[in-house]
Amino acid sequence: MDIVSGTDLAPVARRDLSAATDMFGAPFLTVHRVNLHTELMRPANVSQGRIEFVDGTVKHADVIVGADGLRSAVRSAVIRDPRHAELLSTGFRAFRFLVPTDKARSDSHDARGTVQNVVGIHPSTESATDAHEQMVRQFEHYDQNLVQLLRNSKDTNCLPLPFMKPLSSWTFGKVVLIGDTAHPERDHVE
Structure with missing residues (x-):
């Protein structure tokens, strides 16, 4: 898996997931x-x-x-203990939308499968009243291929990213x- 910078699409890291089967008994997969x-x-x-x-x-x-x-x-x-139901704020929210792969291919450099899940995580504790517009503003300094993909998105959600005590x-x-x-x-x- 290649991880790239959103600002210029330069490689940031590469994760070799080939050992997943040995470590976990199954290959690394993503599932819709x-x-x-x-x-x-x-x-x-x-x-x-x-x-x-x-x-x-x-x-x-x-x-x-x-x-x-x-x-x-x-x-x-x-688990009857209510402390394990309490959702705590991380101070982050995620913009999320799906885009058909054919559309992503025309807007970006790489796409596999039939649907791409696009997630943009950003520091925020407030709800987005206009998630699409707020997302474009939040990431407007990113690579223009990504910004264009964001501009063309539909049905954008902005969701809190809570955590819970382990x-x-x-x-x-x-x-x-x-x-x-x-x-x-x-x-x-x-």
Whole structure:
């Protein structure tokens, strides 16, 4: 993975991810969040484990995966301590939008896959009233290829990047917590 400067697209760092399989038992992959959610929501055909939903529906499974985000009902069900639900400010927010790869190719130097996830992290604790305009202003000093991509974006969000006190474990019996449910943190900042 190549990491480049936003101001001039000069290389900043290169991360060799080829050892991921040896270290973690699987290769380094990126997955579109919608696809991950779709797979996690597929009903399991098993006879053990139990989860009851708000509407009264009961499901049984070998493993229950808590992947319901920052305000996780699954985390609250297995950890009764309210301190582990408190979201703390990092002082950062992230502008985020998706752009079709064909569009990104015409605006930038590199694109793979079918959709590119564009995230611009910046110091701020305030909500963006006009996220698109604020994003363009925040990054207007960056490489003009990137600025043009930002100008052409649609449906820009500006989201807080909270964190939470670390949990002692991400597994609780047949429940495993993943993603923001387990460890909300400033993604790619540290």
